[in-house]
Amino acid sequence: MTPTITDQTRITMAHGAGGRAMRSLIESVFIEAFGSTELARMEDQARLDMARLAAQGDRLAFTTDSYVIDPLEFPGGNVGTLAVNGTLNDLAVGGARPLYLSCAFIIEEGLEVALLRRVVHAMRDAAQEAGVSIVTGDTKVVPHGKGDKLFINTSGIGVIPKGIEVAASRCQPGDRIIVSGTLGDHGAAILQARGDLALDAELRSDCRSLHGLIELMLDQCPEIRAMRDATRGGVAAILHEFAEASGCAVRLFEDQLPVKPEVRGVCEILGLDALHFANEGKLVAVVPAAQADGLVARMQQHPAGLDACIIGEILDGPGGRVQVRTLMGGERLLDLPVGEMLPRIC
């Protein structure tokens, strides 16, 4: 007799043990939502048509991320939205067209199925919106107190079209640095959702997929040198990676940084810099100077790029240095934080 799964069901160790209870959970929650024929075959692997992949480009992109965000649900999304869009974005910023995702759930005993369903439905919606399929998965259950409700891993496969070469090492002196929108919205929203802030602001995560915007950007400007989505560590971490990989320096213009007033308020309260806050739907791109203005104008026509702007430039050196031209006209160094600023932000 197979135990039925309802919204009121709480996950038990049996749901991860490989028997009927696990089958029932997989069928009534995961396959029901994702509805992929590959997943429904219940083989240990998805099998993807090679000719279809090879027709789209000359390199396969492959990436992985685990999502351990706290809280699981927040204004603007939940861990499922994040797990799909975050991994899609990691593919897209390399110039890849995202195609397939895996999903692996580590569930803490006691989790309500109602919450799991909300997360899984958010994953389904995000995948559908992006035109990707969730094709293979895994479910594990850990005892109460040995996890934290739900951790999700997604790995992604995409294809990079011939001729596209996006890499941090390609940044050159004189290039411009573009950001696709306001900084720090995700980080501020999560802090607010945790109740860490005595602030009444309307903060909302910017969690979204970027590959539509990126397709348009690469179409307009195939010479984009480097691109990253500015998640954990924020724009500051990305710029440090660019500076170190290319042996160049970076200069930001403080007066050009797009930050919503309510996020600026959070930063001021905490004494933190929005450049260090996580984003989940913003990218940083480095492009040849001659093409920067045209590209920004084009980006602003896309819903994910409405607030796109130029925020800085690549300098000759010293290699690895990231500096900010302040509002007052001075220069300050922007350090890569040593440690923990915003734990479990993604």
Add this chain to the structure above:
Amino acid sequence: MTPTITDQTRITMAHGAGGRAMRSLIESVFIEAFGSTELARMEDQARLDMARLAAQGDRLAFTTDSYVIDPLEFPGGNVGTLAVNGTLNDLAVGGARPLYLSCAFIIEEGLEVALLRRVVHAMRDAAQEAGVSIVTGDTKVVPHGKGDKLFINTSGIGVIPKGIEVAASRCQPGDRIIVSGTLGDHGAAILQARGDLALDAELRSDCRSLHGLIELMLDQCPEIRAMRDATRGGVAAILHEFAEASGCAVRLFEDQLPVKPEVRGVCEILGLDALHFANEGKLVAVVPAAQADGLVARMQQHPAGLDACIIGEILDGPGGRVQVRTLMGGERLLDLPVGEMLPRIC
């Protein structure tokens, strides 16, 4: 200043926060061990040559598994051995040649780097032995009490050569069922390692990669109908999947089941059936009757198949039924367990 990582370092939240501490951990533990040029590029994704993939077959195989085993270290391996071999095996049993792995770590605050290093070195060794590369990864840290030392996800990519069609639905009446060796070694070893057994037996996990053995099997018998590695849920779970997917029934011969005496002892103490115990280096294959004996003989020449034997046959029906011809000559049904028998076995 970048904090240095030694064996005595304990993981802090900072090691997952996207700043210098995380960089330092990734460089001195993960890149140091895996040494893959793709990983060392520190881009958000690996980029794999499509022509090289397409030259090896007409389908890309893609799989994922999270590993939450308790304890992390056990006779015969550790969670790292398991995380590499388990995912490789999921690719190989579909007829794929495993090529690339991702690895994503969820680390509980407080974990000693010495343990992490042992796990990572085991992953490196297992990957090298199997000839696969670990090309992309992720690190997250959760607070003390919100995880259990270490969870690892690996996702894998392989290529299935043209003409190979291995699927549970292809089992046909008259086919023979082969197992590659003794049953239940992993499950019994983990129970012993947990101290759950008042038993002095020398139990050792059978954790190993199977794709060498599988290559040889497909070479000898490309008509293999179905293949699975018998992990969580044991051989019993696999046979239920075969019976349901093919609409056939399965009959096992109890007197043919290979079980080590010390594992049989564990089963007797616990009143459990070795057919339900997890294995981490054993496969079940269904093959046309005419080729079964020859294939078994060939398997026995490979280190991973020394104890290979025929354990049963596929029957016309009733569809989904799995029965055992007992030592006494009677027949009993082998049920798929409803719930939890051996939690966190992988």
